[in-house]
Amino acid sequence: MGSAKTGRARKLSVAITGPTGAIGLALVDLLEKTPEVARIVGMARSPFDGSARGWRKTEYLQGDVTDPDDVRRLVEGTDVVVHLAFIIIGDIAESRSVNLQGSRNVFETALESSSVKRLVYTSSVAAYGFHSDNPTPLTEEVAPRGTDRFYYSAQKAELEAALARLMSGRDRPDVYVFRPCIVAGPEALLLIENLAPFRPGTRLPEPLAGMLRSVPFAKPILPDPGVRLQVVHQADVASALAAAVLGRGRPGVYNLAASGELTMTDIADELGWYSVPLPGVAVEVAAELVAQVPYLPSGARWIDALRVPVIMSSDKARAELDWRPRYDAMETLRETIAAAFGRGEL
């Protein structure tokens, strides 16, 4: 990276949207310790004190990616832009504004800037969509089709297409797009939070509720449709993104998943919960219902992810970026559950 010609590489200034999220915290922690990075400027909406976390190179701006002026303020004079700000689970109208308009603001500002040489964007495994004809494993050559009724998935596919259109005919900045699977870890508890519908007292759609009622146990019960899941540790996502920040490997699309796969029974076992096998047809029916039930939080739409296996190969990241994830799937799950217990989330 930088100038072999001058013998000394200029240190990088890195702009990050969403530095206070699950991936952002791990990425900033890592870049703080990366000698090639001189300055980090992060932006999210809530007040946040990075110095309380020991951040020394990082300046925090309170701002919103839906406001083009805020985005310009963030990106101005930086060498690399990392776009993480997103609404993963939430109100659909807010998600459209933040995810679609906010991301376009970030992409366009990075592309128009004369200083930005790299744009790093975290898409998701969800961009592929949850289709029964998906190949296993999914490689980066497979076109992201999204799943229309799962807005997060549809938006991720739409944004990858929008970014490709914006980049068409351009040779800079270099663009790295990452497609992580479920991100977990001590500060990434989404996986655990998504199990909330299975706690006692939550209304589930039939026939799921009926099936689970028929099992007379006091502990929560997770349905297991037998579909395998991938997870990746937040620190390992950070190390892949940091490689892109430094311009390692070739720009392009990279899947990110830890080695090993999990089932809902593995998750139930680690939680000390019960699991019951759920026939595929019940998952289909439940997914249809969940898609239509307005009172269920959008998080319950996770069930779409359990209809078909969506398993990715991360060989490209390992080969191109020399990505060496430190945690396998089971280690990631155990750390996440331990943190969730520690924080009283379970």
Ligand SMILES: NC(=O)c1ccc[n+]([C@@H]2O[C@H](COP(=O)([O-])OP(=O)(O)OC[C@H]3O[C@@H](n4cnc5c(N)ncnc54)[C@H](OP(=O)(O)O)[C@@H]3O)[C@@H](O)[C@H]2O)c1
């Ligand atoms: N977590 C996963 O399992 C996973 C898996 C695959 C891909 N990804 C992708 O990776 C990226 C980062 O995910 P994450 O898990 O770190 O998300 P996260 O934990 O939900 O954090 C989201 C971050 O974005 C900020 N943000 C949200 N709306 C914003 C806005 N309008 N303007 C500025 N900042 C805003 C949030 O802070 P404020 O709310 O304070 O603004 C927070 O810092 C997302 O694109 C996500 O889709 C995540």
